[in-house]
Every structure is written in C-alpha cells, then in structure tokens.
Amino acid sequence: MSQRQVLQVFEQYQKARTQFVQMVAELATRPQNIETLQNAGVMSLLRPLLLDVVPTIQQTAALALGRLANYNDDLAEAVVKGDILPQLVYSLAEQNRFYKKAAAFVLRAVGKHSPQLAQAIVDCGALDTLVICLEDFDPGVKEAAAWALGYIARHNAELSQAVVDAGAVPLLVLCIQEPEIALKRIAASALSDISKHSPELAQTVVDAGAIAHLAQMILNPDSKLKRQVLSALSQIAKHSVDLAEMVVEAEIFPVVLTCLKDKDEYVKKNASTLIREIAKHTPELSQLIVNAGGVAAVIDCIGSCKGNIRLPGIMMLGYVAAHSENLAMAVIISKGVPQLSVCLSEEPEDHIKAAAAWALGQIGRHTPEHARAVAVTNTLPVLLSLYMSTESSEDLQVKSKKAIKNILQKCTYLPALEPFLYDAPPNILKHVVGQFSKVLPHDSKARRLFVTSGGLKKVQEIKAEPGSLLQEYINSINNCYPEEIVRYYSPGYSDTLLQRVDSYQPLTN
Amino acid sequence: MATLARLQARSTFVAHQYYYRNSVVDVFRKKEYDAAVKIQSWFRGCQVRAYIRYLHRIATVIQKWWRGYSGREEYRLLVKFASCAMKMNFYNAMAVRIQRRWRGYRIRKYCFNYFYLKEYLRAVSETNDAIREALEEFAEMKEREEKKADLEREEKERDYQARKMHYLLSTKQIPGIYNSPFRKDPDPWELRLQKAKPLTSQRSKVKDKHWVSPNSWLECTSARSFPRSEVLPPIDRKQCQGPFRDITEVLEQRYKPLEPTLRVAEPINELNVAREEFRRQEWMRNVNDNMFLPFSTYHKNKKYTPLMHSSSKYGPNSYGSRHFRDENPKKWICDKDFQTVLPSFDLFSKYGKLYSKAGQII
Numbered sequence: 001m002s003q004r005q006v007l008q009v010f011e012q013y014q015k016a017r018t019q020f021v022q023m024v025a026e027l028a029t030r031p032q033n034i035e036t037l038q039n040a041g042v043m044s045l046l047r048p049l050l051l052d053v054v055p056t057i058q059q060t061a062a063l064a065l066g067r068l069a070n071y072n073d074d075l076a077e078a079v080v081k082g083d084i085l086p087q088l089v090y091s092l093a094e095q096n097r098f099y100k101k102a103a104a105f106v107l108r109a110v111g112k113h114s115p116q117l118a119q120a121i122v123d124c125g126a127l128d129t130l131v132i133c134l135e136d137f138d139p140g141v142k143e144a145a146a147w148a149l150g151y152i153a154r155h156n157a158e159l160s161q162a163v164v165d166a167g168a169v170p171l172l173v174l175c176i177q178e179p180e181i182a183l184k185r186i187a188a189s190a191l192s193d194i195s196k197h198s199p200e201l202a203q204t205v206v207d208a209g210a211i212a213h214l215a216q217m218i219l220n221p222d223s224k225l226k227r228q229v230l231s232a233l234s235q236i237a238k239h240s241v242d243l244a245e246m247v248v249e250a251e252i253f254p255v256v257l258t259c260l261k262d263k264d265e266y267v268k269k270n271a272s273t274l275i276r277e278i279a280k281h282t283p284e285l286s287q288l289i290v291n292a293g294g295v296a297a298v299i300d301c302i303g304s305c306k307g308n309i310r311l312p313g314i315m316m317l318g319y320v321a322a323h324s325e326n327l328a329m330a331v332i333i334s335k336g337v338p339q340l341s342v343c344l345s346e347e348p349e350d351h352i353k354a355a356a357a358w359a360l361g362q363i364g365r366h367t368p369e370h371a372r373a374v375a376v377t378n379t380l381p382v383l384l385s386l387y388m389s390t391e392s393s394e395d396l397q398v399k400s401k402k403a404i405k406n407i408l409q410k411c412t413y414l415p416a417l418e419p420f421l422y423d424a425p426p427n428i429l430k431h432v433v434g435q436f437s438k439v440l441p442h443d444s445k446a447r448r449l450f451v452t453s454g455g456l457k458k459v460q461e462i463k464a465e466p467g468s469l470l471q472e473y474i475n476s477i478n479n480c481y482p483e484e485i486v487r488y489y490s491p492g493y494s495d496t497l498l499q500r501v502d503s504y505q506p507l508t509n
Numbered sequence: 510m511a512t513l514a515r516l517q518a519r520s521t522f523v524a525h526q527y528y529y530r531n532s533v534v535d536v537f538r539k540k541e542y543d544a545a546v547k548i549q550s551w552f553r554g555c556q557v558r559a560y561i562r563y564l565h566r567i568a569t570v571i572q573k574w575w576r577g578y579s580g581r582e583e584y585r586l587l588v589k590f591a592s593c594a595m596k597m598n599f600y601n602a603m604a605v606r607i608q609r610r611w612r613g614y615r616i617r618k619y620c621f622n623y624f625y626l627k628e629y630l631r632a633v634s635e636t637n638d639a640i641r642e643a644l645e646e647f648a649e650m651k652e653r654e655e656k657k658a659d660l661e662r663e664e665k666e667r668d669y670q671a672r673k674m675h676y677l678l679s680t681k682q683i684p685g686i687y688n689s690p691f692r693k694d695p696d697p698w699e700l701r702l703q704k705a706k707p708l709t710s711q712r713s714k715v716k717d718k719h720w721v722s723p724n725s726w727l728e729c730t731s732a733r734s735f736p737r738s739e740v741l742p743p744i745d746r747k748q749c750q751g752p753f754r755d756i757t758e759v760l761e762q763r764y765k766p767l768e769p770t771l772r773v774a775e776p777i778n779e780l781n782v783a784r785e786e787f788r789r790q791e792w793m794r795n796v797n798d799n800m801f802l803p804f805s806t807y808h809k810n811k812k813y814t815p816l817m818h819s820s821s822k823y824g825p826n827s828y829g830s831r832h833f834r835d836e837n838p839k840k841w842i843c844d845k846d847f848q849t850v851l852p853s854f855d856l857f858s859k860y861g862k863l864y865s866k867a868g869q870i871i
Contacts, residue, residue, distance in 0.1 A: 297644060
C-alpha cells in the first residue's frame with residue numbers, strides 16, 4: 001500500500017477519536033445522558049484518551065471527564081479510583097492553557113462532592129500544581145484553579161489549612177485585583193471558603209491584605225461579585241473582635257448600606273449577614289453601626305424581603321438590642337418593633353419566627369419604657385399564642401416563652417397585660433399578676449380601669465396555693481381595694497347573698 | 510390547942526372550903542384570865558396595828574418619794590433619748606436632702622445624662638432618616654439607570670432590525686410595506702429604515718474580543734495573540750506548491766511583537782515632562798518660591814519690615830527686654846550661677862544612630 005493510504009488509516013482513526021470525544025463531551029452536558037454513558041463504560045474509554053498524542057483530544061477528554069464527575073459523586077469516585085488524578089496533575093504542569101483549564105475543571109468537579117474526595121485530590125499533590133496555575137497569565141486558567149481550590153477548601157478546616165499551606169492565599173489576593181469579573185468572583189468565593197473555618201485561617205487571609213481589596217470591590221456594580229465579596233468579609237469578621245474591627249477599619253460603612261438596597265436578594269442577605277457579624281461582638285461596634293444609620297437600613301431591608309433573606313437582619317437587630325438599653329432604644333426609635341412584629345406574624349417558617357421572638361425579647365427586657373414600646377404593638381398576644389400552640393417547634397416555644405417572661409417582668413403598660421389574665425398558663429400568669437400588684441397600689445386611674453374592665457373579677461377567680469408567690473400578689477392587689485368591692489367580685493358572691501336572703505327572718509312586730 | 514383542934518376538926522371542911530373557894534376562884538380565874546388576856550391581846554393588837562399603820566405610812570412616803578425620783582430619772586432618760594432621736598432624725602433628713610441633691614447631680618453629670626441620651630437618640634433618628642432618603646435615592650437612581658439601559662438595548666435592537674430589513678425601504682415606484690398609500694403618514698418603521706445603513710454580511714459574527722494593542726507586550730507573547738483555527742491541521746499536510754516559505758516562519762514574522770528602539774520607546778517630550786515633574790516636586794516641597802540670593806548687594810534697597818507683633822503704633826513691644834527672662838545684675842543675690850545637681854539626660858542623642866532596626870519608626 002502506498003504511504004498515502006497508510007496515513008489515511010491513521011487520519012480516519014484520529015478523526016474517529018476526535019468525534020467520539022467531542023460527542024461524549026457534548027452528551028455529558030445533559031444529565032439524562034449521564035446514566036447511559038456510565039453504564040456504557042465511558043470512564044474506561046476516556047482514560048486512555050487522556051494520554052492521546054493530539055492535544056485537542058486530550059483537552060476534550062479532560063473536559064468530558066470533568067462534566068461527568070461534576071454530575072454525581074459516584075462518578076467522581078470512579079475518577080479517583082481509576083488513578084486518573086496523578087496523570088492529570090502531572091500533565092497540568094506542562095501542558096497548554098486549554099488543558100490546564102480542563103484539568104482544573106476535573107479537579108474541581110471531583111473535589112466538590114465530599115471531604116474524602118477532596119482529601120484524595122490533596123493527597124495526589126494537586127495543590128501545588130493548582131497554585132502554580134494561579135500564577136499563569138491566562139485568566140481562564142487562574143479562574144479554573146481558584147475555583148478548584150475554593151471547592152477543596154470549602155469542606156473543613158484541615159483541607160483549608162492544606163490549601164493555605166500550599167501558598168494559595170497571596171495569589172488569590174492578587175487574582176482579586178485582576179480586571180476580569182469572573183476571576184474576581186471566583187477568587188473572592190475561594191477566600192470566603194478558606195476563611196470561614198477558623199480564626200487562624202481568617203487571620204492568614206487578612207495578613208495577605210485581602211480586606212482592603214475586598215472593601216474596594218463592594219462598589220462594583222456586578223451583583224454576583226458583590227455576593228461573594230460580602231460573604232468573604234462576613235466570614236472574616238465573624239471570628240473575633242479584632243477581625244471585625246479590621247473589617248470596619250476598611251471603611252465599609254456607609255457603603256455597605258447601599259448593598260442593602262440592591263436588587264439581588266442574596267446581596268441583601270450577605271450584606272445583612274456582614275452587618276450582623278460585626279454587630280454581635282461588642283457594644284462599641286454596634287454603636288458604630290447605629291451611628292452610621294445601619295439600623296434603619298437593615299429595618300428597611302427586612303421590610304422589603306421575605307423568607308430566609310430576612311433572617312440575618314432580624315438577628316442583627318436582636319444582637320444590637322442585647323448589648324445595652326441605649327442601643328435597644330435606638331432600635332425602637334428607628335421603628336424596628338413594628339417591623340419585627342410583622343415578621344413574627346407573617347413568616348411561615350418556625351426558625352425565623354423564633355429569631356423574631358428572640359429579638360423582640362432582647363429589645364423589651366431592659367426597662368419599662370422598652371417593654372411598653374414592645375407591648376403597644378400588640379405582639380405579646382402573638383408571642384403567647386406561639387408559645388401555647390402545639391404546632392410550634394420546641395425552639396420556638398422556648399424562645400417565645402423567654403421573650404414573654406423577660407418583657408413581662410418589666411412591663412407596666414396595663415392595657416397590654418389585661419388580655420394575659422384571661423388566657424395565660426399559670427407560670428406566666430404569676431408574672432402578670434405580679435406586675436399588676438406592683439403597679440396598682442400607686443395609680444388610682446389604673447385601679448379604676450382594672451375594676452371596670454373585669455380584671456379584678458378575674459383575679460379573684462384565680463386559684464392559688466396559700467403561701468405561694470401568686471397568693472401574695474393576689475393579696476397585695478386585694479389590699480388596694482376596699483373589702484366590700486373585693487367581696488363583691490369574689491366568685492360565688494351572689495350565692496352567699498341569696499343564702500343570706502334565705503336565712504333572714506324578717507322582724508315580726 | 511383548941512384552935513388547933515377546931516382547926517383540925519374543921520380541917521377537912523377547911524380543906525374543902527379552901528379547895529372550893531380556890532377552885533371557884535380558879536373557875537373564874539381562868540375566865541377572867543382569858544378575858545383579860547383577850548382584852549390585852551386585842552389592845553396589843555391595836556397597838557401593833559397602829560404601829561404597823563404608822564410604819565406603812567412612812568414606808569409609803571419613802572416609797573412614794575423614791576418612785577417619783579426614779580420615774581423622773583426615767584423620764585429624763587426618755588427625754589434625752591427622744592431629743593437625741595429627734596436631732597438624729599433631723600440631721601438624717603438634712604443629710605438625705607444633701608445626698609439626694611448630690612446623687613442627682615452625680616448621675617446627671619457623670620453616669621447618665623438624660624438630655625444627652627435624648628439628643629443622641631434624636632441624632633440617631635435623624636441619621637436614620639438621612640440614610641433612608643439616601644438609600645431611596647440610590648435605589649431610584651439604579652432603577653432609572655436600569656430603565657435607561659433597557660431602553661437603549663431596545664433601541665439598539667430596533668436599529669439592528671432596521672439595518673437588517675433595509676431592503677423593505679420604499680422606492681419611488683413601489684411603496685414599501687411600511688409606507689402604504691392608504692395611510693396618512695408613513696409608519697415609524699419607515700423612517701427608521703430610511704435612517705438605517707445597510708448591514709454587510711458576516712460583520713456581526715466577528716467578535717474581536719482578543720484584539721490586543723502592540724504596546725502591551727505581555728499579551729502579545731501569550732498564545733492568544735496567535736490565530737487559532739477551529740479545525741486541526743491534517744496530519745499529512747502537503748507542501749504547497751511554489752516558492753513559499755515555511756508557514757510557521759511566515760506567521761512568526763507576521764505576528765512578531767513590536768520591539769521599539771529606546772528612542773522610540775521614550776516619549777518625544779520626555780525632557781519637558783521630566784522638567785515639569787521636577788518643577789512640580791519643587792513646588793510641592795519648597796516653602797518659599799523666591800530664589801535664594803546670597804550676597805547682601807541683592808538686598809541693598811530692600812526695606813526692613815518688622816514683625817507685626819513686635820511693632821505697634823506705640824512703639825515696639827518690650828518682648829525681648831521685659832516679658833521674657835532678661836538679666837538684671839543689680840537684683841542678683843550672689844554672683845554664682847545655678848548648679849545642676851543632676852546632669853541632663855540625653856534622650857535624643859542616640860536618635861537615628863542605633864545599629865538595630867527594631868522599634869524604629871517606619
């Protein structure tokens with residue numbers, strides 16, 4: 001045969017290989033095909049193609065593998081078990097940028113499923129090559145490498161530490177400064193995943209100078225980038241007071257408040273998470289946020305979203321109010337209490353209701369002024385119904401009970417307390433009656449109102465063991481009124497009167 | 510003897526009479542004795558009772574006197590205590606007044622300033638309102654921008670459509686579909702078509718994302734600056750017939766990055782730029798812009814303007830001579846100067862002269 005015919009055979013084979021690998025890569029984009037591909041044994045076929053002579057086939061084979069491993073963790077485990085990773089890592093170091101992107105994609109797809117798979121990737125020495133990829137000129141390669149590192153570091157602290165030890169953090173901080181938006185997003189997300197596990201890791205990220213760049217990027221109009229940047233800052237700030245202060249020193253206030261008005265829901269959520277993480281550490285930080293007008297912005301943000309997006313904002317209000325009574329008063333004058341009671345009544349999920357109940361409890365527990373501000377919005381009956389209802393989760397019941405208790409112990413606003421006399425369970429009734437017994441001896445108008453509204457009658461009907469605290473309270477209430485009135489309202493008075501009528505002998509001359 | 514006999518004969522009678530008379534007397538004797546004793550005892554009793562009464566009376570007198578005395582003593586004690594208590598109550602009340610004022614003052618001044626709190630809360634609510642307004646404005650601005658971007662996109666879309674459909678423009682002979690003769694005025698699309706430039710084919714497909722300028726040499730050396738073909742070159746590539754050079758050489762030559770000479774690489778006005786830079790730095794650094802003229806001949810005609818502080822309408826202030834420390838030897842007590850007991854310490858003599866870099870101000 002002539003040389004041309006021989007070469008034609010090889011040409012045909014190469015064409016067939018190229019077509020096969022391109023079709024597999026395309027089929028792997030659709031989830032319904034992947035089962036079929038797996039049953040057809042695609043892994044064992046793709047593996048030798050990774051070592052193919054033609055670079056394009058290698059790259060496409062790697063891309064197909066990545067898409068398959070991305071789909072579920074069985075396939076990812078098959079990739080690991082098939083000893084593909086060492087080959088990928090070895091060739092990562094020497095091939096061109098397309099191959100690097102595809103190989104990094106495979107590593108990311110394998111590493112995202114579970115900590116064990118990520119550990120397998122670390123064990124085959126992929127981290128060093130990924131860090132070398134981070135220094136590449138091509139932004140696509142950097143993005144793929146940063147993404148893979150981020151997914152590996154996401155699982156637990158040891159893997160994060162391994163990523164940090166490979167020297168990834170300074171390079172990620174450099175990646176953040178690159179002009180490409182996608183690269184910035186991925187680098188910010190990777191930094192967020194690294195710093196979320198422990199204070200030491202967060203300190204490493206801070207030492208690389210990340211905070212200043214992250215703070216600058218808050219002003220960027222791209223919303224996905226803002227999501228990641230805010231998430232990274234909140235993961236840094238959540239660990240300790242020093243880290244939170246360093247985040248604040250980067251002058252994020254009041255710029256962060258504009259993020260609370262963003263169209264994207266997750267940007268709002270991450271911004272309120274950041275503010276919450278800063279506010280929860282010390283009263284000074286909370287005061288700083290209050291002085292910058294953060295409380296009003298958060299309250300507006302709560303009003304404009306629904307569901308889980310609201311949760312960090314509600315918790316932030318609770319944390320701010322918990323620190324001191326001046327801050328709680330600041331929350332009250334920013335019209336936080338009506339908003340929180342709206343959340344409490346309209347949210348369907350129990351954990352959000354529990355958070356709202358907790359926040360209301362923190363606001364109202366300081367002084368009678370605060371308790372009054374909470375009581376006038378008619379939230380106490382709602383809290384009581386949540387506590388009493390059997391459908392509420394245990395956490396919700398506990399939190400609403402604590403909130404009611406704390407507010408009641410300081411509440412002197414009697415119109416709000418009166419409904420409690422009628423439907424409260426005995427352990428709460430004790431506090432309610434106690435509050436009445438504190439207020440009534442000093443206020444004559446309140447006493448009159450108490451009688452006319454039927455409260456005195458209800459108090460008489462309460463059965464209490466003699467010598468208990470409840471009985472003492474009842475006695476002190478009864479002492480505020482003349483004896484005839486007390487007797488008049490005591491239960492069964494009409495019967496005693498009728499008995500007296502029966503037993504009365506009229507004087508016969 | 511007769512009497513004796515008589516007596517003896519009468520002896521038993523005498524004895525009986527004697528016994529009888531004695532016994533009679535005895536009978537009464539006892540009675541009388543008892544009576545007498547009774548009378549005497551009654552009288553003695555009266556005497557004793559009188560005496561006892563007397564004793565009682567004087568004992569009562571003594572006791573009365575004693576009770577009065579001890580009662581008065583007790584009363585004095587009571588009065589003393591009562592007056593002490595009254596004084597103490599008075600002092601306490603006055604002290605409470607002072608303490609009340611002091612506590613109020615202390616709390617208001619040092620611990621909790623009610624008015625400051627009210628001010629603070631008012632300031633917080635003002636800041637809140639300001640922030641709310643600012644955020645509303647920001648949101649509105651964003652919405653406006655979005656709407657504008659949407660409108661622009663739609664405009665672009667329509668322009669592109671018009672350019673694609675330029676052939677639907679009406680001519681003199683044939684009115685186009687947007688220019689129906691039955692309409693009063695042509696459809697706005699007609700006007701748009703008139704304004705549109707016809708679209709050349711294949712133009713929109715080419716996206717030159719990867720255009721790089723020759724100035725940034727980094728991008729030029731990356732693989733992106735070389736053309737990528739979608740299809741792989743065939744394995745067996747026949748050499749093109751003809752006196753052609755090797756394709757790789759040609760491509761290398763064609764896409765060789767710019768290597769400007771040093772003369773070209775620098776800007777043409779670098780000297781001026783450098784001068785400007787220098788001048789700017791000097792302007793930034795120098796306090797006085799006038800050039801330093803060293804010899805006194807340059808300043809010969811200059812008039813000396815004294816400081817405003819030391820010269821006034823009423824003559825110069827005697828700052829140097831009277832207000833600061835000046836010497837008045839006539840007032841000195843002795844002619845020796847002060848002696849320093851301790852030598853002055855050199856705090857700053859080692860400044861900047863240490864060997865180690867630790868603790869230095871950066």
